[in-house]
Amino acid sequence: xxxxxxxxxxxxxxxxxxxxxxxxxxxxxxxxxxxxxxxxxxxxxxxxxxxxxxxxxxxxxxxxxxxxxxxxxxxxxxxxxxxxxxxxxxxxxxxxxxxxxxxxxxxxxxxxxxxxxxxxxxxxxxxxxxxxxxxxxxxxxxxxxxxxxxxxxxxxxxxxxxxxxxxxxxxxxxxxxxxxxxxxxxxxxxxxxxxxxxxxxxxxxxxxxxxxxxxxxxxxxxxxxxxxxxxxxxxxxxxxxxxxxxxxxxxxxxxxxxxxxxxxxxxxxxxxxxxxxxxxxxxxxxxxxxxxxxxxxxxxxxxxxxxxxxxxxxxxxxx
Amino acid sequence: xxxxxxxxxxxxxxxxxxxxxxxxxxxxxxxxxxxxxxxxxxxxxxxxxxxxxxxxxxxxxxxxxxxxxxxxxxxxxxxxxxxxxxxxxxxxxxxxxxxxxxxxxxxxxxxxxxxxxxxxxxxxxxxxxxxxxxxxxxxxxxxxxxxxxxxxxxxxxxxxxxxxxxxxxxxxxxxxxxxxxxxxxxxxxxxxxxxxxxxxxxxxxxxxxxxxxxxxxxxxxxxxxxxxxxxxxxxxxxxxxxxxxxxxxxxxxxxxxxxxxxxxxxxxxxxxxxxxxxxxxxxxxxxxxxxxxxxxxxxxxxxxxxxxxxxxxxxxxxx
Amino acid sequence: xxxxxxxxxxxxxxxxxxxxxxxxxxxxxxxxxxxxxxxxxxxxxxxxxxxxxxxxxxxxxxxxxxxxxxxxxxxxxxxxxxxxxxxxxxxxxxxxxxxxxxxxxxxxxxxxxxxxxxxxxxxxxxxxxxxxxxxxxxxxxxxxxxxxxxxxxxxxxxxxxxxxxxxxxxxxxxxxxxxxxxxxxxxxxxxxxxxxxxxxxxxxxxxxxxxxxxxxxxxxxxxxxxxxxxxxxxxxxxxxxxxxxxxxxxxxxxxxxxxxxxxxxxxxxxxxxxxxxxxxxxxxxxxxxxxxxxxxxxxxxxxxxxxxxxxxxxxxxxx
Numbered sequence: 007x008x009x010x011x012x013x014x015x016x017x018x019x020x021x022x023x024x025x026x027x028x029x030x031x032x033x034x035x036x037x038x039x040x041x042x043x044x045x046x047x048x049x050x051x052x053x054x055x056x057x058x059x060x061x062x063x064x065x066x067x068x069x070x071x072x073x074x075x076x077x078x079x080x081x082x083x084x085x086x087x088x089x090x091x092x093x094x095x096x097x098x099x100x101x102x103x104x105x106x107x108x109x110x111x112x113x114x115x116x117x118x119x120x121x122x123x124x125x126x127x128x129x130x131x132x133x134x135x136x137x138x139x140x141x142x143x144x145x146x147x148x149x150x151x152x153x154x155x156x157x158x159x160x161x162x163x164x165x166x167x168x169x170x171x172x173x174x175x176x177x178x179x180x181x182x183x184x185x186x187x188x189x190x191x192x193x194x195x196x197x198x199x200x201x202x203x204x205x206x207x208x209x210x211x212x213x214x215x216x217x218x219x220x221x222x223x224x225x226x227x228x229x230x231x232x233x234x235x236x237x238x239x240x241x242x243x244x245x246x247x248x249x250x251x252x253x254x255x256x257x258x259x260x261x262x263x264x265x266x267x268x269x270x271x272x273x274x275x276x277x278x279x280x281x282x283x284x285x286x287x288x289x290x291x292x293x294x295x296x297x298x299x300x301x302x303x304x305x306x307x308x309x310x311x312x313x314x315x316x317x318x319x320x321x322x323x324x325x
Numbered sequence: 326x327x328x329x330x331x332x333x334x335x336x337x338x339x340x341x342x343x344x345x346x347x348x349x350x351x352x353x354x355x356x357x358x359x360x361x362x363x364x365x366x367x368x369x370x371x372x373x374x375x376x377x378x379x380x381x382x383x384x385x386x387x388x389x390x391x392x393x394x395x396x397x398x399x400x401x402x403x404x405x406x407x408x409x410x411x412x413x414x415x416x417x418x419x420x421x422x423x424x425x426x427x428x429x430x431x432x433x434x435x436x437x438x439x440x441x442x443x444x445x446x447x448x449x450x451x452x453x454x455x456x457x458x459x460x461x462x463x464x465x466x467x468x469x470x471x472x473x474x475x476x477x478x479x480x481x482x483x484x485x486x487x488x489x490x491x492x493x494x495x496x497x498x499x500x501x502x503x504x505x506x507x508x509x510x511x512x513x514x515x516x517x518x519x520x521x522x523x524x525x526x527x528x529x530x531x532x533x534x535x536x537x538x539x540x541x542x543x544x545x546x547x548x549x550x551x552x553x554x555x556x557x558x559x560x561x562x563x564x565x566x567x568x569x570x571x572x573x574x575x576x577x578x579x580x581x582x583x584x585x586x587x588x589x590x591x592x593x594x595x596x597x598x599x600x601x602x603x604x605x606x607x608x609x610x611x612x613x614x615x616x617x618x619x620x621x622x623x624x625x626x627x628x629x630x631x632x633x634x635x636x637x638x639x640x641x642x643x644x
Numbered sequence: 645x646x647x648x649x650x651x652x653x654x655x656x657x658x659x660x661x662x663x664x665x666x667x668x669x670x671x672x673x674x675x676x677x678x679x680x681x682x683x684x685x686x687x688x689x690x691x692x693x694x695x696x697x698x699x700x701x702x703x704x705x706x707x708x709x710x711x712x713x714x715x716x717x718x719x720x721x722x723x724x725x726x727x728x729x730x731x732x733x734x735x736x737x738x739x740x741x742x743x744x745x746x747x748x749x750x751x752x753x754x755x756x757x758x759x760x761x762x763x764x765x766x767x768x769x770x771x772x773x774x775x776x777x778x779x780x781x782x783x784x785x786x787x788x789x790x791x792x793x794x795x796x797x798x799x800x801x802x803x804x805x806x807x808x809x810x811x812x813x814x815x816x817x818x819x820x821x822x823x824x825x826x827x828x829x830x831x832x833x834x835x836x837x838x839x840x841x842x843x844x845x846x847x848x849x850x851x852x853x854x855x856x857x858x859x860x861x862x863x864x865x866x867x868x869x870x871x872x873x874x875x876x877x878x879x880x881x882x883x884x885x886x887x888x889x890x891x892x893x894x895x896x897x898x899x900x901x902x903x904x905x906x907x908x909x910x911x912x913x914x915x916x917x918x919x920x921x922x923x924x925x926x927x928x929x930x931x932x933x934x935x936x937x938x939x940x941x942x943x944x945x946x947x948x949x950x951x952x953x954x955x956x957x958x959x960x961x962x963x
Contacts, residue, residue, distance in 0.1 A: 026619065026644035028349040030666040032705065034717035034738045036749045053819035057795045059750050061717045061736030063703065065382065067351065067644040072618030077642035079353035079380045081402055083719055085736035087750060090792040094733050095413050098380030098404035100353045111355045112378050112406060154409040157376045181372035299710035323715035325664035325705040345938065345963035347668040384701065386670065386963040391937035396961035398672035398699045400721055414732050417699030417723035419672045430674045431697050431725060473728040476695045500691035
């Protein structure tokens with residue numbers, strides 16, 4: 007068996023022996039999140055301010071064949087503060103790519119979760135926003151892989167600013183467990199288009215999200231660079247329904263502005279969600295990120311749909 | 326403490342600073358396996374075709390001493406589709422090697438499981454064969470390490486085409502758990518010889534396989550290259566017995582033939598097993614592998630001892 | 645996202661592109677430990693001699709910012725012979741360092757456990773000593789991370805031979821679990837000074853060790869190089885008390901001597917512990933290590949406070 011050495015792609019390429027390579031990339035982030043208690047949490051004595059943190063490492067292996075087809079695979083190790091250590095090592099994902107088409111099998115990224123702009127209203131070092139989807143759908147599983155017969159297949163095609171993705175998840179391919187919540191097959195689709203680095207368009211849909219029958223969700227979003235250092239975006243999401251509970255539609259207006267120093271980025275959003283169980287239909291937040299070059303300091307403050315205030319401050323670095 | 330850097334062996338050696346190095350190697354494979362249902366499975370509604378996949382990464386660390394003795398260790402991360410994520414990170418193996426002699430301690434490869442030719446009749450991208458051993462014996466544990474007091478020791482010696490290996494496994498070295506199934510100490514031995522790249526001979530034995538008393542198993546095999554691009558082999562295996570159930574003897578005739586393109590390899594086997602509980606004494610299979618250079622496409626079709634048909638198609642890549 | 649390549653720091657630095665790097669370092673050790681049985685263990689049939697081993701791999705990621713601040717993080721994979729495979733992948737630690745000050749968050753090293761000289765009386769390939777602390781305190785958690793709301797913060801400052809460290813551990817930052825054993829917040833402090841490579845001084849204290857109220861522990865130690873190849877040290881430890889059980893004070897006299905070959909190191913200690921439950925107040929041991937260059941052979945023999953004899957022999961290599 008040919009033994010793959012860990013080395014940088016660059017080094018391997020200059021040596022002219024291409025072959026296989028393995029890389030580790032990821033990020034770390036740490037800081038403090040304050041979240042105003044509900045009356046019940048206050049009575050129980052929950053601490054409103056807690057240290058939070060995440061460490062993610064993706065171990066990626068890839069190999070090229072003589073025919074120009076590339077094969078690869080990923081394991082992810084992820085630890086979140088306030089989680090136990092089960093599920094830190096995630097189920098594998100395998101992929102093959104050729105001529106712009108990539109097919110993934112296993113613990114795949116799904117089309118809806120990967121939709122461009124879906125998370126574009128997130129703020130601060132911890133990427134939090136109440137303008138995100140509230141719906142339930144499958145995604146790359148970065149925690150304990152509870153359902154051992156879960157299988158996902160995804161396909162992605164990119165050409166000239168257009169990106170199209172489809173995904174299919176069978177929560178139990180054994181066929182033995184066909185009833186109950188979350189046992190349906192999920193099908194998702196997303197597409198995005200970028201024009202001239204100025205206009206971004208995105209749309210996505212998912213049927214039977216998270217394997218829940220009739221939990222269909224839809225998304226359209228657009229963002230436009232009104233100035234070289236300022237962007238404005240608008241997202242519309244139908245969050246679907248779970249067990250008869252309608253999660254409403256969400257409309258999120260968001261934008262960001264980079265100061266003249268080129269390192270400070272101010273961001274904000276206002277979101278409206280139509281679900282009946284909200285205390286308030288509106289949530290909003292404002293945040294700031296300061297680029298350290300390789301790392302960023304971030305802070306944000308939000309009010310959620312229960313009219314509770316939450317704020318965070320922290321640092322994130324990528325490697 | 327000296328900090329070991331991850332770098333390719335080659336690069337370290339050319340730098341002339343030997344020292345320690347860490348590498349990650351392994352393989353990924355994915356595809357579909359069809360397996361004809363038994364009547365009971367049919368009634369339960371089991372899906373006959375399922376997506377299968379495996380991702381294996383071996384993390385190997387090694388260091389050389391001034392005396393010419395090498396030390397090393399391995400962790401393996403392995404994920405199999407349709408397994409939960411417990412046991413993905415396997416127990417460690419440590420080894421020392423000098424002058425052709427290697428000694429392993431911990432989660433070791435065993436002599437019987439490592440016998441040359443034992444798995445030589447396997448077909449396709451998933452390396453499946455009913456001509457394999459049906460017996461129970463210990464091997465490197467790539468799944469959950471259930472018995473925490475399990476310890477293995479193995480020794481391997483190679484010289485001039487001859488390879489000899491012995492292994493010893495104590496399923497519970499604490500000494501507290503000396504009764505019940507699987508608590509005996511297993512002892513295995515194997516030897517192989519290769520002549521002129523044309524003739525391969527192999528033999529192995531294991532006593533108290535898988536820690537089960539009197540579960541002794543034996544194997545002899547030979548393979549000969551009748552043409553530069555065609556080989557024929559014959560394996561004989563006594564599969565031992567478990568709890569009074571005799572698993573019979575297996576005789577497997579197998580061969581492979583590489584087409585003139587040098588990339589397509591046709592393989593086949595016929596196996597006969599004498600166990601009383603078989604529906605049929607014969608199983609057989611035929612398969613093909615197509616070499617992509619760094620990856621291979623494979624397919625195979627088999628009939629098992631219950632006269633059920635199974636087929637697979639998939640891709641495997643090494644890194 | 646910038647993709648970090650695994651490569652040696654040295655190689656990256658000579659390439660002059662600093663950025664992020666990931667390294668894997670650690671050690672392996674294996675051998676045999678003999679431990680004389682108590683009467684109860686003898687009756688149960690426990691084996692007195694057992695194979696022991698450990699494999700540790702630290703996966704370290706780090707990145708430098710333009711401002712001269714470094715960020716980094718660590719996962720550790722560790723396997724110990726005679727442990728099951730849960731908890732092999734440890735909770736993450738994140739750190740930031742600048743101008744000699746390092747702050748850690750998450751699964752941190754604690755000040756008391758990191759005190760210089762605290763473990764200086766350890767012998768042989770397995771680093772064992774009855775002159776160590778007998779107290780209970782938090783440390784980097786290299787096994788299952790049971791308490792998911794555990795959080796640690798540590799700060800370390802080094803300048804001109806002086807090193808100062810403080811650590812704080814909250815076993816449950818959720819605030820929901822404030823009663824019972826081990827739920828208090830632990831605070832630790834340590835300081836050390838090295839003069840001319842000849843004199844080492846160290847002191848440390850920990851309040852509410854291991855989250856146990858009033859379990860306060862103290863340590864002072866000193867070591868002096870009486871000759872270039874011989875050192876003598878003295879440690880004093882107040883081991884605190886757990887649930888009203890006083891663990892006594894420990895005084896340990898220890899030393900080591902390197903033979904003229906420069907590779908053989910003889911070590912020994914005598915320890916006195918004042919706890920009431922000891923069979924004998926004195927424990928002692930003598931050991932030897934032989935440097936292979938990249939690995940070491942070691943052996944030691946001890947008598948513990950129950951007057952039982954234990955001995956070990958093994959090899960350890962670093963990578």
